[in-house]
Amino acid sequence: MNETGGSVDVLGVGKTYGQAVALDDVTLHVEPGEFMTLLGSSGSGKSTLLNVVAGFTRPTSGSVTVDGRDITHDPPYKRDLGMVFQHYALFPHMSVAENVAFPLRRRRVRGAELTRRVDEALDVVELGGLRDRRPAQLSGGQQQRVALARAIVFRPRVLLMDEPLGALDKRLREQLQLEIKRLHTELGITFVFVTHDQDEALTMSDRIALLRDGRVVQVGTPADLYDRPASRYVAEFLGESNLLPAANDSEALLVRPQDVRLSRPGADLPAGDHAHDGKVTEVIYLGSGLRVEVELRSGGRLIARTGTRLDPVPRPDDEVVVHWRQQDCVTVPA
Amino acid sequence: MTGEAVTGRRLPDGWGFLVLPLVAFLLVVFVHPLISVLARSLSDPEPGLGNYAAFFDSPVYLDVLVNTFVVAGLVTLVTLVLGFPYAYLMTLATPFWRGVLMAAVLVPFWTSLLVRTFAWVLILRDTGVVNEVIGALGGQPVPLLRNLAGVLIGMVQVMLPFAVLPIYATMRGVDRRLLQAAEGLGARPAFAFWRVYAPLTLPGVAAATLLVFVSSLGFYVTPALLGGPQNVMIGELIVQQLSGVLRWGFASALAVILLVVTGVLLLLAARVVDLRRMIGGGR
Amino acid sequence: MRPARVALWALAALTALYLVLPVFVVVPMSFSDSAFLEFPPQEWSLRWYENFFTDLTWLDSTIASLQIAVQVTLLSLVLGTAAALGMVRGRYPLRALVSGLVMAPVLVPYVIVGLAVYAVFLQLGLTETALGFVLVHTALAVPYVVITVSSALMSFDRRLEHAAMGLGAGPVTTFATVTLPLIAPSLAGGAVFAFVTSFDEVVTSVFLSGPDLTTLPVQMWSGVRVQIDPTVAAVSSMLLLVTLSLFAGAGVARLVRRRKA
Numbered sequence: 001m002n003e004t005g006g007s008v009d010v011l012g013v014g015k016t017y018g019q020a021v022a023l024d025d026v027t028l029h030v031e032p033g034e035f036m037t038l039l040g041s042s043g044s045g046k047s048t049l050l051n052v053v054a055g056f057t058r059p060t061s062g063s064v065t066v067d068g069r070d071i072t073h074d075p076p077y078k079r080d081l082g083m084v085f086q087h088y089a090l091f092p093h094m095s096v097a098e099n100v101a102f103p104l105r106r107r108r109v110r111g112a113e114l115t116r117r118v119d120e121a122l123d124v125v126e127l128g129g130l131r132d133r134r135p136a137q138l139s140g141g142q143q144q145r146v147a148l149a150r151a152i153v154f155r156p157r158v159l160l161m162d163e164p165l166g167a168l169d170k171r172l173r174e175q176l177q178l179e180i181k182r183l184h185t186e187l188g189i190t191f192v193f194v195t196h197d198q199d200e201a202l203t204m205s206d207r208i209a210l211l212r213d214g215r216v217v218q219v220g221t222p223a224d225l226y227d228r229p230a231s232r233y234v235a236e237f238l239g240e241s242n243l244l245p246a247a248n249d250s251e252a253l254l255v256r257p258q259d260v261r262l263s264r265p266g267a268d269l270p271a272g273d274h275a276h277d278g279k280v281t282e283v284i285y286l287g288s289g290l291r292v293e294v295e296l297r298s299g300g301r302l303i304a305r306t307g308t309r310l311d312p313v314p315r316p317d318d319e320v321v322v323h324w325r326q327q328d329c330v331t332v333p334a
Numbered sequence: 335m336t337g338e339a340v341t342g343r344r345l346p347d348g349w350g351f352l353v354l355p356l357v358a359f360l361l362v363v364f365v366h367p368l369i370s371v372l373a374r375s376l377s378d379p380e381p382g383l384g385n386y387a388a389f390f391d392s393p394v395y396l397d398v399l400v401n402t403f404v405v406a407g408l409v410t411l412v413t414l415v416l417g418f419p420y421a422y423l424m425t426l427a428t429p430f431w432r433g434v435l436m437a438a439v440l441v442p443f444w445t446s447l448l449v450r451t452f453a454w455v456l457i458l459r460d461t462g463v464v465n466e467v468i469g470a471l472g473g474q475p476v477p478l479l480r481n482l483a484g485v486l487i488g489m490v491q492v493m494l495p496f497a498v499l500p501i502y503a504t505m506r507g508v509d510r511r512l513l514q515a516a517e518g519l520g521a522r523p524a525f526a527f528w529r530v531y532a533p534l535t536l537p538g539v540a541a542a543t544l545l546v547f548v549s550s551l552g553f554y555v556t557p558a559l560l561g562g563p564q565n566v567m568i569g570e571l572i573v574q575q576l577s578g579v580l581r582w583g584f585a586s587a588l589a590v591i592l593l594v595v596t597g598v599l600l601l602l603a604a605r606v607v608d609l610r611r612m613i614g615g616g617r
Numbered sequence: 618m619r620p621a622r623v624a625l626w627a628l629a630a631l632t633a634l635y636l637v638l639p640v641f642v643v644v645p646m647s648f649s650d651s652a653f654l655e656f657p658p659q660e661w662s663l664r665w666y667e668n669f670f671t672d673l674t675w676l677d678s679t680i681a682s683l684q685i686a687v688q689v690t691l692l693s694l695v696l697g698t699a700a701a702l703g704m705v706r707g708r709y710p711l712r713a714l715v716s717g718l719v720m721a722p723v724l725v726p727y728v729i730v731g732l733a734v735y736a737v738f739l740q741l742g743l744t745e746t747a748l749g750f751v752l753v754h755t756a757l758a759v760p761y762v763v764i765t766v767s768s769a770l771m772s773f774d775r776r777l778e779h780a781a782m783g784l785g786a787g788p789v790t791t792f793a794t795v796t797l798p799l800i801a802p803s804l805a806g807g808a809v810f811a812f813v814t815s816f817d818e819v820v821t822s823v824f825l826s827g828p829d830l831t832t833l834p835v836q837m838w839s840g841v842r843v844q845i846d847p848t849v850a851a852v853s854s855m856l857l858l859v860t861l862s863l864f865a866g867a868g869v870a871r872l873v874r875r876r877k878a
Contacts, residue, residue: 079783083780085779089780091777102781103785107785151784348707349702356763363756367733367736368729370733422625441860441861442640444813445857448819448849450640466657491635494632495636523621554728554820572732576735592726592728592729593725596726
């Protein structure tokens with residue numbers, strides 16, 4: 001399998017249900033072979049956008065093209081896109097192999113070629129031994145792998161995934177995240193992945209499109225979004241953030257908790273550091289570190305994440321100085 | 335199915351048109367004949383309300399209507415008295431015994447109506463099973479056929495499944511822990527049952543009552559075979575008027591009266607019970 | 618056990634016996650040699666079975682009933698499944714009225730349906746014809762198909778259809794390869810209902826029957842109505858046997874399926 005991925009272009013797509021606006025003039029370009037994640041909370045429009053690309057939802061305005069071909073008015077079955085659904089949507093009356101063979105049969109693949117490609121796809125997801133099982137006899141993770149195999153077996157140039165890991169427990173999620181990432185590298189096809197989980201988005205994506213209220217608020221690499229959020233909303237959506245008043249009212253200062261350091265009052269601080277006096281209000285032991293909440297004397301609260309071996313370990317009511325390096329804070333439009 | 339997953343339903347897929355063939359079929363085969371019955375009741379032998387006047391002027395015919403209601407009412411009462419505890423026991427029994435009780439309800443449900451009615455004839459007639467046994471024990475034969483007893487015995491057996499199934503369906507949804515809670519709060523078991531549990535089963539009981547009563551009004555086969563001349567119900571009268579004396583107009587008027595009574599009862603009841611579920615509960 | 622519980626069991630046991638037992642009385646009596654079917658039978662014989670299989674009126678009515686029931690099953694499956702699809706998935710006006718119309722045949726007393734249809738079919742020359750029976754029985758059977766199939770469709774996961782379409786199956790293929798196999802058990806259930814409704818239908822059939830065409834229930838009806846024809850006992854016993862074996866078959870099938878799963 002050495003396909004190259006297709007490019008996807010969403011141009012000015014809007015979708016309204018009566019008065020409710022699900023998508024508001026969304027434009028998004030996905031590069032061939034890219035892993036693009038549509039990230040957002042529920043109701044942000046991310047699934048609607050995916051369904052518009054898949055063809056299950058007809059947009060009220062705008063167009064969708066794949067490799068430059070306008071597919072806005074094509075029904076889903078003519079779009080030739082792979083799709084993995086949130087709840088797997090495996091056909092319960094078919095075996096694993098029959099499920100995987102389904103898209104091939106629709107494309108008139110028969111006989112030995114059919115068997116070979118089904119086996120190949122099942123091998124890719126490491127389920128070769130389960131080909132004759134029914135979906136009901138599989139675990140959640142196995143079902144998701146079958147859904148993956150079924151979506152890639154016909155070698156689509158674009159694979160759409162709608163919260164594929166949403167129903168799995170944390171450990172399995174993390175394992176499958178890595179596998180999906182590996183699959184993406186191996187296949188070289190374009191992935192469009194929907195999730196509400198910021199960690200998942202940061203781990204897996206080449207680029208992330210963050211949606212809010214039917215609009216794309218920022219598109220960029222995980223580092224772009226995390227380190228250089230385009231707005232307060234983006235900063236708060238991705239990871240824990242401290243937002244402090246900046247020089248002028250239209251902006252805020254963002255410092256990530258892991259960049260915040262704690263020192264005792266009067267200690268020598270590195271030159272150029274921003275520093276504030278405060279009082280510890282809460283300390284939570286997380287195993288991997290401490291989460292320390294500090295009430296600033298200048299007003300407001302701030303979270304710091306530190307190692308567990310601070311000396312001394314901060315305790316509530318301790319007077320502290322919080323400080324960070326100049327390059328660790330960015331200005332964000334408020 | 336809400337929200338984004340439903341979007342497929344919004345595609346103009348023309349599913350709605352699939353209702354048309356059946357609607358057309360029923361309009362032709364079912365509704366049109368019913369309308370012609372109404373028309374005939376007002377026009378045969380001569381235009382006007384004569385057929386209805388004849389019905390309401392005659393004590394004989396009014397007696398039939400009254401008798402129809404009496405029989406339907408008695409059938410409903412007996413059915414509920416037997417069906418309610420039966421359904422209740424089904425909720426208490428172990429899965430095995432629940433299965434047995436359910437099978438007992440379903441076997442007659444699936445057995446041909448005529449086979450069952452015929453069996454009752456063999457059992458209830460003067461030389462039938464019951465009277466042979468009574469005779470063998472030295473008793474006097476009891477008339478059980480061609481009278482009210484026969485009709486009730488036959489009809490209650492037919493209607494019991496229609497009472498047990500909806501009542502059981504409702505009871506299964508009632509949280510039995512409420513009984514424990516009531517008893518824990520100091521209510522005696524009988525009080526807890528009648529004041530806490532029983533009221534919650536009312537939707538099922540209402541559905542059963544309605545279904546049994548309305549169905550009983552229109553019974554023909556069972557009363558015709560097991561009842562006597564004293565217990566003619568309106569369904570039988572319709573057939574008599576037609577087959578015996580060919581009074582088409584009058585028979586049609588009787589049918590309209592029965593249909594109106596049934597329809598009014600159903601419409602009133604539809605405000606209380608979900609008819610679709612009620613019919614579904616009869617499965 | 619508390620006395621109340623004992624009384625409850627006793628009442629339920631009697632009710633169960635009342636529901637089940639009387640039906641089986643016909644079985645021993647059908648082997649009676651006497652035309653009076655006395656109880657208990659004095660002499661045993663198969664003459665009433667013989668009578669059934671040699672008397673053309675009985676045989677013809679049985680065949681007619683079977684033929685009609687098969688046609689009714691097919692017609693009500695097609696009409697009912699289409700309507701259920703439309704009612705569950707479609708948009709159409711007058712929804713409440715349409716639902717009422719579809720359910721009405723179950724609620725209107727069959728005597729009225731019989732009278733109404735008889736009057737109209739007389740004019741059309743449809744009485745005593747298989748077509749006439751099929752039309753009426755289908756009207757009576759189709760609500761059950763609509764109910765079973767639409768309840769299956771309501772619980773049907775339409776994401777499976779989306780999946781099929783996303784994987785390249787057109788609407789027709791999707792219906793044939795995904796929807797239909799998954800609602801097949803309900804279709805089978807609806808089919809059984811339709812068949813039984815037609816095969817067992819007496820009242821409307823009494824109106825439509827005549828020398829040219831009589832169904833089995835009507836033949837049985839006249840065998841009980843005026844004077845008892847002992848052949849009815851033989852027919853009843855055979856019908857019971859069929860019912861019970863269907864029941865047992867369904868039970869076994871369910872058991873086997875459960876083992877497999």
